[in-house]
Amino acid sequence: MPRPALARPLAATGAALSALALTACVPNASADDEAIAVESTADECKVASTEVPSGTVVFDVTNSGDDVTEFYLLASDGLRIISEVENVGPGITRQLVVQVPAGDYLTQCKPGMTGDGIQAAFTVTDSGEDVFSGDDAELLAAAGEQYLLYVRDQIQTLEDKTDAFLAAYTAGDDDEARALYADARVHWERIEPVAESFGDLDPMMDAREADLAEGESWTGWHRIEKNLWPPAEGYDLTSAEREELADKLAADTADLAARVNAEDFAIDAFQVGNGAKELLDEVAAGKITGEEEIWSHTDLWDFQANVDGASVAYGVLHDVVAESDPALVEELDSRFAELEGLLAQHGSVDEGFVLYTELTDDQIVELARAVDALGEPLSRLTAAAVA
Numbered sequence: 001m002p003r004p005a006l007a008r009p010l011a012a013t014g015a016a017l018s019a020l021a022l023t024a025c026v027p028n029a030s031a032d033d034e035a036i037a038v039e040s041t042a043d044e045c046k047v048a049s050t051e052v053p054s055g056t057v058v059f060d061v062t063n064s065g066d067d068v069t070e071f072y073l074l075a076s077d078g079l080r081i082i083s084e085v086e087n088v089g090p091g092i093t094r095q096l097v098v099q100v101p102a103g104d105y106l107t108q109c110k111p112g113m114t115g116d117g118i119q120a121a122f123t124v125t126d127s128g129e130d131v132f133s134g135d136d137a138e139l140l141a142a143a144g145e146q147y148l149l150y151v152r153d154q155i156q157t158l159e160d161k162t163d164a165f166l167a168a169y170t171a172g173d174d175d176e177a178r179a180l181y182a183d184a185r186v187h188w189e190r191i192e193p194v195a196e197s198f199g200d201l202d203p204m205m206d207a208r209e210a211d212l213a214e215g216e217s218w219t220g221w222h223r224i225e226k227n228l229w230p231p232a233e234g235y236d237l238t239s240a241e242r243e244e245l246a247d248k249l250a251a252d253t254a255d256l257a258a259r260v261n262a263e264d265f266a267i268d269a270f271q272v273g274n275g276a277k278e279l280l281d282e283v284a285a286g287k288i289t290g291e292e293e294i295w296s297h298t299d300l301w302d303f304q305a306n307v308d309g310a311s312v313a314y315g316v317l318h319d320v321v322a323e324s325d326p327a328l329v330e331e332l333d334s335r336f337a338e339l340e341g342l343l344a345q346h347g348s349v350d351e352g353f354v355l356y357t358e359l360t361d362d363q364i365v366e367l368a369r370a371v372d373a374l375g376e377p378l379s380r381l382t383a384a385a386v387a
Helices: 015-020 136-170 174-189 192-196 201-206 221-228 239-260 269-287 299-324 326-344 361-378 381-385
Strands: 035-040 045-047 051-053 055-063 069-075 081-088 093-100 103-109 118-125
Touching (some): 035 069, 035 103, 045 118, 055 069, 055 081, 081 136, 174 221, 192 201, 192 299, 201 239, 269 299, 269 381, 299 361, 326 361, 326 381
Antiparallel strands (some): 055 093
């Protein structure tokens, strides 16, 4: 399997929501808060200070380049969006105010609002003061808003990478399409429970051949997968058939993005916690058995993506759960680390994974046991968060 590109965060949609991420439960910043100057150019992201005490952090983001830019504060995994300010035009300064606890973070400028962006480490030290105020209901609301930013970000990336994949596929460049397939699907798999909440879209986009009822039409990712990795002669499709499949998948992906980006679409803490467990259930039901990507055998990309999504969901609920059930947090941290370590032995989204067919029976059993060990405490996440 050719090396896929590194999974990258793209622009999250909804400026109003970005102001709520981890800020809905805290006082507004005052004029006395000392702002950190950020200068974004075509090839630099200059952050005046890379270490601040926990609490209210204010960034003054100035665009000194020629293209519209964005600025993100990301969790250390580079995936979870703590908060962001978008659509900063040339010569414009916009302010980002966010409440952050002690920990390691990343800053990121994204000139042109595309590509991998320019990242740097950012450290928040412990000020000794309470970062959050308000009750748990407010914290949980903020967690839902933060997770929604992540979902919207992943879906935008899914659209971009699906477009590139389908362009290669319809052009008949099968080698390029095969190289792009697994990496594009990472962004679907990371937010799969949200996508599956729209019951009409999921079967059209992600149904496996074994899932089909008699006479049911088969479209989506796995129909194209079988065409790119045909099990035998006679499985080719005409150019017109390829175009039809590609147009359908592109339209369904755009529909998914429109629904998730709608102003009235929201995610609550119950959905976040339950979604984390659903993602691990997806691993147990298909990825660990090799049934998800039965033609391409790229199951470990999907496996890692499901774990990524579960980890982000857990991350936005971490602080609330740590108050109600610190023992659960300790167990989840350990179990996630164990599973991530096992997956890392077989590759990464950045460097590529081995194909599922290259795993030994013992390695599959080892991964399955780690999934089971994480699944039990993860099933208690929602109850602990909303206790």
